[in-house]
Amino acid sequence: MEELYRKLYSKYTNLKAKKDSELEQANRDQEIKFIKFAEAADEYIEQLKSETQALRVTIDELRNENSSLRSAKDQLSVEYEELLSEERLKVQQLFLEIKKLQDLQHGEKKEMMNTSQTAELVSSGKPHETSSYSGRPPKRPRTAVGDQSMSTPIEDPIARPVSIDATYAVPMQKPECCTRGTYTTGLGKCIFHDLIERFIGMKVSVANDSEVPSLCIVHQSSGYSFSLTWVENASVDETELLYRVSSLGTFEMVAPEFMRDEIKFSMQMCPVFFNRVSRVMKT
Numbered sequence: 001m002e003e004l005y006r007k008l009y010s011k012y013t014n015l016k017a018k019k020d021s022e023l024e025q026a027n028r029d030q031e032i033k034f035i036k037f038a039e040a041a042d043e044y045i046e047q048l049k050s051e052t053q054a055l056r057v058t059i060d061e062l063r064n065e066n067s068s069l070r071s072a073k074d075q076l077s078v079e080y081e082e083l084l085s086e087e088r089l090k091v092q093q094l095f096l097e098i099k100k101l102q103d104l105q106h107g108e109k110k111e112m113m114n115t116s117q118t119a120e121l122v123s124s125g126k127p128h129e130t131s132s133y134s135g136r137p138p139k140r141p142r143t144a145v146g147d148q149s150m151s152t153p154i155e156d157p158i159a160r161p162v163s164i165d166a167t168y169a170v171p172m173q174k175p176e177c178c179t180r181g182t183y184t185t186g187l188g189k190c191i192f193h194d195l196i197e198r199f200i201g202m203k204v205s206v207a208n209d210s211e212v213p214s215l216c217i218v219h220q221s222s223g224y225s226f227s228l229t230w231v232e233n234a235s236v237d238e239t240e241l242l243y244r245v246s247s248l249g250t251f252e253m254v255a256p257e258f259m260r261d262e263i264k265f266s267m268q269m270c271p272v273f274f275n276r277v278s279r280v281m282k283t
Helices: 002-124 191-200 267-282
Strands: 203-206 214-219 224-233 238-247 263-266
Touching: 191 203, 191 267, 238 267, 263 267
Parallel strands: none
Antiparallel strands: 203 214, 214 224, 224 238, 238 263
């Protein structure tokens, strides 16, 4: 029996040792895995910490950039407000200067008219002849031209009707009233010239240095000036007007595109053109 107990005890001891060694190996393996997991967790934690730090730095940079952009925007807003106030002040001063020039021009016109009427009164000695133009030209003296007398009406190039679409074939010339000193207004100008200027509200003169017929037109109170040149359009066999701006004057900021560009239009469009120009001048 003792031998049997000894064998059983020996088997129990060997089995226990084997089980202890297996448990110890399993514990060792678990410990190794736990160490690896702990090291991986530490590395991941460090990586997250570094990423969090980088994100914080990026957030700080973005905050600083946002603050700088906001301050720059505020600065630009202040500058734009200052520029706007300066422009408004300039516009107000410009309107005041225009009003002064208009008043001055009106006063000069009245003074010129009074001076002209006084001069006519003194030279003629007849007060009733100083009235404005009545619309009927005075009688011309009868002078012989060849075998014909002045009783035969002389065809005036301005007075006779001319087809608007006719091609310009002869140079422009002044009517006789512009050269002989008769049929004039109180200011001593040609009645046709004076009528055109009063109709369009601008000063008109002929460009003598141009090879083709050309008019220089000036709006004195604003400084706006342009030229109208006669050009022939062979494709449609009619005369057109070429508009070129010389100066926009005080209309620089409000002038529409057609006043800034070089345009060409037919004679029939003259009323439309001057109507649009007058609208701009009245604004």
